Amino acid sequence: MNPSVMTRRVIQLDAFGGADVLQLREEPIAPPAEGEVQLRQVAMGFNYIDIYQRSGKYPLPLPTGLGHEAAGVVESVGHGVTDFQVGDRVIYMNAGVGAYADRRNVDATKLARIPDGIDEIMAVAVFFKAMTAEYLLHRTYPVKAGDIVLVHAAAGGVGQILSRWAKGLGACVIGTAGSDEKCRIAREAGCDHAINYSQEGWVERVIAASEGRKAHVVYDSVGRHTFLGSLDCARKFGTVVVFGAASGPAPSIDPELLNKKGCLFLTRPSVFPHNADAAAFRANADAVFQALRKGWIKPSVSARFPLDKVADAHAMAERRQNAGSIVILP
Ligand SMILES: NC(=O)c1ccc[n+]([C@@H]2O[C@H](COP(=O)([O-])OP(=O)(O)OC[C@H]3O[C@@H](n4cnc5c(N)ncnc54)[C@H](OP(=O)(O)O)[C@@H]3O)[C@@H](O)[C@H]2O)c1
Known part of the structure; x- marks a missing residue:
């Protein structure tokens, strides 16, 4: 050259x-x-x-x-x-x-x-991860003090930022992660509760952590392994945000399922158009x-x-x- x-x-x-x-x-x-x-x-x-x-x-x-x-x-x-x-x-x-x-x-x-x-x-x-958390927390679902927020993969890059920022906005934050050690990291990152979703019964444990009230918003970047459980963790009129597919794409559903699960709002946003x-x-x-x-x-x-x-x-x-x-x- x-x-x-x-x-x-x-x-x-x-x-x-x-x-x-x-x-x-x-x-x-x-x-x-x-x-x-x-x-x-x-x-x-x-x-x-x-x-x-x-x-x-x-x-x-x-x-x-x-x-x-x-x-x-x-x-x-x-x-x-x-x-x-x-x-x-x-x-x-x-x-x-x-x-x-x-x-x-x-x-x-x-x-x-x-x-x-x-x-x-x-x-x-x-930067990229926080720009993601920024639109998720302010425009996809505007998180308010007192909201119950569920963050999957809460020990990950986006997950830690999303959890701490949601906590800063006054939410009660429930995180999930794939090991007990990652659950400890999720708690350090601001989660009030951290649940190991590689174990059976994680949906019930999320609901118990919310004292039966379920989440106002579920931020799901894991997809295939968590999506149907995410629908069960959201409260009536709650919002389920699918924003990634770390375990594979979320399964396709009949829109009627959103009615059965409590008239849920489902969205699949991206950081780029924002x-x-x-x-x-x-x-x-x-x-x-x-x-x-x-x-x-x-x-x-x-x-x-x-x-x-x-x-x-x-x-x-x-x-x-x-x-x-x-x-x-x-
Ligand atoms: N739509 C958007 O605007 C947008 C923007 C940025 C990022 N994202 C999405 O947000 C997610 C997090 O991104 P990141 O860069 O911060 O990555 P990351 O969270 O550091 O890594 C992904 C995490 O997903 C979890 N996971 C669950 N099942 C998995 C599997 N089968 N294979 C691999 N990982 C699995 C793992 O945490 P555990 O071991 O705890 O399960 C893993 O550490 C990604 O899905 C990404 O595509 C979306």
């Missing part, structure tokens, strides 16, 4: 499959186009959607990059960019796949500034950084992996060995 050409290291996949399809490549990178900045990426976030996309569960056109979230420093600025300057520290989570790289050109409207006092690793440990508009994205990012300052979000980094070992990060998450976020370093 011509030594005067700027290059970058980037993860690409040519086929869907196991973690071994993640290939590190070196390739030239062009200067930023109009409206873009070029980032030297300092840290990248692993998010569970990366596994769905790598495996083809959520198919992408191939070949493709992977990863939605990174934090870095602006190294050059394309024509027409007025909001950012060289040296600014920024983060993104909705600029399309391709965040697994040490350098990337990104549309400036997709960037938020990282406030002073928050380093890039701390920022990617929470942050498609630049002004909304920046306002939501501000809300996240404020929650971080208030202590309603606490970064919890379970593991760090270098870019060339990103397959190990995926394997760890698929084996359910992480509690909290996984961060990838260039």
